[in-house]
Amino acid sequence: MKILAFNGSPRSTGNTATMLEHAIKGAREKGAEVELFNLYTMQFSGCISCFSCKRLGKERTTLCAVKDDLRPVLEKVRDIDGLLIASPIYFGSESAACRALIERLCFPYLNYADYTKSHFPRRIPVGLIYTMNVTADMWTRVGYEVNFGRTRDTLAREFGSCTMVLAHNTTQYKDYSLYEANATGEEKKAYRDAHFSKDCENARLLGEGLVSGIQPNS
């Protein structure tokens, strides 16, 4: 089983990368071959609305026409059996690079004539990981369930199924006394000690589940 994994955080060892590593570990433990891409080391744009992927006739293709670092990766997507996408939340959305990936990944497979019939030839599972500053109770209060539920539904519609795993109230700085923040370093550390290893375990189960078909409840 081949899986592509995308880190949508500019920090290669931050919360998002750590959660994603656990998901990759879970998938590899179940025998999957996983290739990781750190989106912030690549040069690429979002969809440029050229509509090449919507042209009818012999020119028709589900490979995005934009020639940049993402194109060879999108070529690989045609042959994979699963996807892992991880992003920090930036201003109530995915990071810019992750948004750009989702546009380029999903639009060529979106069937403009019938949204219910994806052009992706198989049904494959997608694991979606978000890390964020907001607490678990704020997740619903600030509308994130709706925002990110939309991304989950888009990925599920084009690829088959999508399961979301979250890490709330993450630690952003090593030393909170040096930065502006809405909590003290002690408060953040106490929350992280109580929750982050469980979040990482959920991410590991997410990776396992892409291979076994059994997903964590989160």
Ligand SMILES: Cc1cc2nc3c(=O)[nH]c(=O)nc-3n(C[C@H](O)[C@H](O)[C@H](O)COP(=O)(O)O)c2cc1C
């Ligand atoms: C530009 C920027 C915008 C952010 N916006 C949000 C936000 O809207 N909601 C939220 O919960 N956290 C927000 N955060 C916090 C990050 O999502 C959170 O700390 C995340 O875990 C960082 O992941 P990383 O360690 O992989 O970089 C923001 C952080 C940055 C740098």
